[in-house]
Amino acid sequence: MLSGAAGAVQAGLAQPGLVQHGVGGATDLPIPFFYAVVGATWALTISFAVLALAWRTPRLQGPAPTEPEPPRRPWLAVVGMVLTLWFVGELFLGPDESANGGIGALYVLVWVGLVPLALLAGHVWKDLSPWRTVQWALGRLTGRPDGFVRLPDAWGVWPGVLAVFAFVWLELASPEAGDITTVRTWVALYVGWVVIGGIVAGPRWLDRADPFDLYSSLVAHLSPFVQGRRTHLHNPLRSLPHVPVRPGLVALIATLLGSTAFDSFSASQPWQSRSPSVLADTLVLLLFCVVAALAFQAAARATGGVSRSERGALPGLLAHSLVPIVVGYIFAHYLSYLLERGQGVVFALLRPTGWADDASIAYFLSSRPDLLATLKVGFVVLGHVLAVVAAHDKALEVLPRSHRLTGQLAMLLLMVDYTFTGIYLLLSV
Template structure:
């Protein structure tokens, strides 16, 4: 298995091989969004998705589960051992563990088990131990609220830059360097600022917490089946939340765009690629902010708060895009990564990869388009309900028109990049 086999691909054979007519997919998706909004506008006139009174991170939230903390430490030792002690070439399974099992696998894990990353995080365990030894469990410096999610947004962009814009994303040295810097910064930040650092600055911790808002079976890390659209609005509103979610969405769009023939046929410097990646993320953020504030009847302070209050509506789109782009990558290439990790322990010989999804291209195409459309429809529902809550009654309908146009634009662009490049 080469490093190119481990890097993100959009299905086997590329998006253009999917047997779904592009025009039908785009028109169908746009109509689905428009009809959804029309139904919501006339049949859903009062907010119905009010979250429960308790807030995450409060006194009722359970403590970290020690047995999961031990599991997290063992997994971290396994993956890091493979990365730093394994082969110095593309056969190192630690690279795949980093890109496949951790980055892509984090999303289905959070959807199934909630914010279990908080229990698994080895860095939280190190901070807990240092806090007990020093008598400073909450750190030495108070984390300033004004910093919000900006450190996490920067960390997320650093990861997607490594994956999508760095000169050699599959270089063992590059991945080792990135991981080493990440571990040092994350542990040091946790020791200095306490657990709040992980809640706001650790990119993987924040990513897990954001996606976990859509977990239907777990809430506040407890088994509690519920309507995830009621827990989604509990995404904490803090500076930088729009930037963090926009990096996730914009980088996925750039990932698909960078696989296009037009992009691949031309030579691009690292600087150019980095700037285009940044541009994708900025465009997503600016467009969302502009659509959020395009309403009347609000004060300047209320208008400034609207993007943060609506930011949770982007989460279903991010999740839909991740499954559309990377589910095949996780299921099939992930098998190869696990086999490689097992072989380092003297096991796994004789195991082979099953290409269960790639062998059914019709199903592959349907689920790709379906995940994109479903993500946008859920986003429209979430945005509509929140708009009913925060917009003045006279502007509840007109104040959402810009957001509808944006959602249609996101859908058109997403499917275009998915199927036509």
Template sequence: MLIAGPIATHGLGGQTDLPIPFPVAVIGGAWALTITFAVVAFAWRKPRFAEPLDIGRPPGVRSWLTLIGTVVTAWVYGALYLGSEQRQDGAVGFFYTWLWVSPVPLALLAGHVWRDLSPWRGAQRLIGRALGRPQGFLRYPSRLGYWPAAAGLFAFVWLELCSPDPGAVASVRWWLGGYAVLTLAGGVVFGPRWFNRADPFDVYSAVVARLSPLVVDRRWRPHNPLRGLPTLPLDRGLIAVVAVLLGSTAFDSFGASQEWQIRDMSTLGDTVALVVFVLVVGLAFVVAAMATGGVSRAQRRELPGDLVHTLVPIVVGYVFAHYLTYLVEKGQRAVIDLLSVDATPSFWLSERPMLVGTLKVAFVVGGHILAVLAAHDRALLTLPRAHRLTGQLAMMVLMVAYTFMGLYLLLSV
């Protein structure tokens, strides 16, 4: 079966694949962040990304993309529930590769194109018009915020990393069946806002799309991607969404280590460890964001929300570092099985471990450098003048810690 075996070993290549010693990679990454912070602290005195991107009214929904998304979705669901064993394997592989990883490069290249591709949004528009309720029957509860999306993302990574048999066709059937029912029902009841806040993959794409250097709100406009990050809509649960994305990737790497594998942990043990990783990532960020002086209690509580968008480059860097070879190679296998053709995937990347190791370091360190720049710019806007530098020190320490742990988990386990 496509997903049989150690499903967590997505990031091919380890410490021995690096063209430079592992300690040098970690020390170099930490110094790169420190030097970046030192330079911008003295040369970057005014916020540059506060002014919103003005592109006018964005184009409407592209129905032809919705048609493509609907056809692909129908093909995968049909293969999963009605197809041959090979096509079922392909559907499972598609679920773990294309559905989970591809939204990141797709969002970077084309913005939040997922909302046009989504068959669930398309179905909601048709049903809403037919029932005379295009905005749904009920108002989406504001207290929920992004929490349903965070729960959905956690449910996905739990199935992949903690469930007894993540590669079983029956497991994926239950997950995708439940996802289809909840997503479509939520869209019909609450309207389009359900997808903006509760659909895990829609929200995932929307978060990453804020870093796209090419597209803003369906319109082609090359720009500095850091200008788009502050436009990420803030709501309850957004920090939890980012914490799940970062924490689960870290746990995925840790779970693939020999030390963890020989423990032969139970489903409960893996679940507890996954929750701990997510909580540590989220709580560490909240504490670092609030660690500044010169602000009131109410302002301090708002700081994590003001800075959460700065973690998006780290999410993108980790996804590329951890899942690149998995998407390219396992993704080929999934498509071959779905189409039931006789072909062999190319393993060009895996055959070049030095390149893979170098890319890992570049993605992780590059993502953190962009995060430092975004955090510094935001601090200039939100922190009191007397604390604009000292108020960033805790976040800088956290970024270095994230870098160290990211490289350690990806390259030495």
């Protein structure tokens, strides 16, 4: 039997807020919505004005590193395999209830925790991934380390887009996101997706179809401490343009962006007060992702002086500028969720050892609403300012000289709209 503290943690893990972590809307945060929007909009507009006047030539563009990637670090592969066995073992062998620590490990430690991990350590998922270890071992046993077929270039990262949407659907639109059987089924399908695909198409499949691998790779390009897989302090806006431009890239980033916005929207009182509908949740989630993608496509293409084919390439060339917005939204929405609910997940995972029997969750941020509100708005604004800088510098490289400023106006309006919507969902719904 669990002690009182561990039992309280277990009860907390069973709450819907953990398994469908819509923590966006908070009407009692102390920053007035009007002042937050005005301040953020002015910060964004002034940033663009300063850039337009003082930043006339590209400063952040440059060739991607040409040296070969270092080999995977075996000790990290071992760590990744041990953690996977721990999390998956808890999920499948632990209690048949929502308090199972494996559910929280998936939603909190892996999905949300992947962002700060990639910012601090780069694309470390590539070393930690147990599926790469399995693919490596099976590839050598079969004599086909690169798989049996070549993944078509035209597929790009579209398999990963489908996998990312499958995860966010499970988390945000599924009526049984906290049901142990549902989560076990999703994880089993995911393992089959990456392992079988890795055997058939080799490690390239993991680069383009594993949702966690793709997510880690995107965020890692914004790490100030790791460039590629080499550790050194640098300006992350110089490595951000090296995000590979592949078919489906805009859809991938828009799915991450749109799903985060939907998470906050779905926590609003009007949406919560309606009759639950899986179809409505799914369609609105999809709508958020599609609108984010189409709006960016339109803003990126809204320039003159280029041919039709060149205009069609602009969204992919500018897509990396959305990564800071995604990261800013993740921190704004889920920082307190990761730091506070994450403690409960760790306690649940430690439950079999008895080490967490007397543990209690420290609600450091939730008990300081002024600090929490300031951080939320600050993360959104910082993400958007970095996005404006990244988009402006790339535009100076790819747009015709006569349209370098006018061609960015639509993108600026989109960034302002993203800012308004992001803060509105954070503070007013």
